Amino acid sequence: MSDLCFDVSGSGPVLLVIPGGAGHPMGLDRMTAYLARRFTVVTYDPLGLGHGRLGQPVTDQRVEEWSDGARRVLDEVLPEGESAYVLGTSSGGIVALDLLARHPERLRHVVAHEPPCVAALPDGARQRERFQEVYDTYRAAGPQAAGARLAAVLEEREAGEDGTGGQPLSREAELSSPMALFLGHVLVPFTSYVPHTAPPSAPLTLAAGADPRGQLLHRTAAFLAERYGSGFAEFPGGHIGAVQHPEAFADRLVEALGAGRTGVQG
Template identity: 70%
Template sequence: MTEPHHDVRGSGPVLLIIPGGAGHPMGLDPLTDALADRFTVVTYDPLGLAHGRLGEPVEDQRVEEWSDGAHRVLEAVLPEGGSAYVLGTSSGAIVALDLLARRPERLRHVIAHEPPCVGVLPDGPRHRDMFRAVYDTYRAAGPRAAATRLNAALTGQEPSPDPVGGHPLSRDEELRNPMALFLAHVLRQFTSYPADLAALADSRSRLTLAAGSDSRGHLLFRTAEFIADRTGSRFVAFPGGHVGVAKHPAAFAERLVRTLAALDDRSAPLPGWPL
């Protein structure tokens, strides 16, 4: 079995970053630049999309497979007996939660930023149906129409009943488009993931849920708060919205550094906690 694709830069404690979407780490360079002087930043690329595999066949994905790959990355980069910080965002945050629930032994602390595992919510079935509708829109009208519908659902807007314009992608077009791969092979599978809240509660001292301050009132802010409450974990607001990691990399990195430093110094208040 080949080792999962990943990149390493910087020095200091190991920080594993698990990207969202289809796992392509595009747009994360400014964040890793801001963190590399404090951490050994390990960026996980579960499908190898940034390592020459974009355009190759992709099947429906499973959270557990990405999580097992992340564990193998940590085994490869950590010294014997070492542990790592983990930042997962969006679909990558679901992977981070699964990693903590099933394989916590090499984890120092996990920050899960806006994980879309909406099945934990009391009205979870309705939201899972919404994500399936986004997938159906993608198949009928392509990624732009599906992304518009997805954004409306996440922000609490009424989606347009009939997508305007757009067309389905060919198989070759889909394989060259990371957003299309996410919509086709990650979205339904990951948002249906049944998070193990009992196992996460057992590791609550090593778990922080996070959401963007601009996401307040949105579905994934609510989801992160709900998981934090049910597991007894910390909750911290980060700059920006759902993609704050890419849109506000410097401020996001600063909040991450401060949050982890406060966790190591139990006498220091966590930034943004309470809200």
């Protein structure tokens, strides 16, 4: 896909936001509007799902392709000689880590919130198997059944009867649903990605929701922070804290970025 899709609002230092799921920025409007009081917020939409491309064909996605797109967005919006803050959430957090590893030259500080880099865990092989089971459930029984199994995986409990029943979606129905696109074309390739954990060339904070302490993605973020030797911060809410508590999440982001020390007004 050659055409970049992104939205820009506000003024101040550039903050690139990379959404989770299939990259659709839905649900982030309140947080980004609040952040736009302090930053030039650039919200990247890697598949263009919020820009008229929902319903068009989608193939299995690659972290590196989203990361290269994010770099191209920064090339378009960053003034010469300036650098950007980055917030990546969930699958977008994986992209933020790859962006930091491969294109660090114009990054000011990266926050990766609950990136599901489960392949990097000591029990990564088992976790990858469990996400493959979610995908298999989606193909056999549709998104509702797969969502139930995914919840069990994230909560690190046995699925039991979760993920049973239901019918697979038609191709047309899948292409019209961001959640279905995530389950069908993002979940497995992204959770199979093993991040580069060499010391980062720009400041990095791994973040996790305060609500699900001890669950899989909180554990993953803490593990990666130790591997990177980076900061670790808890944010309000759970995995979708940016949607649940948009203003509190934004305030915690500003704290984590240390933006108050770089001339950004709180």
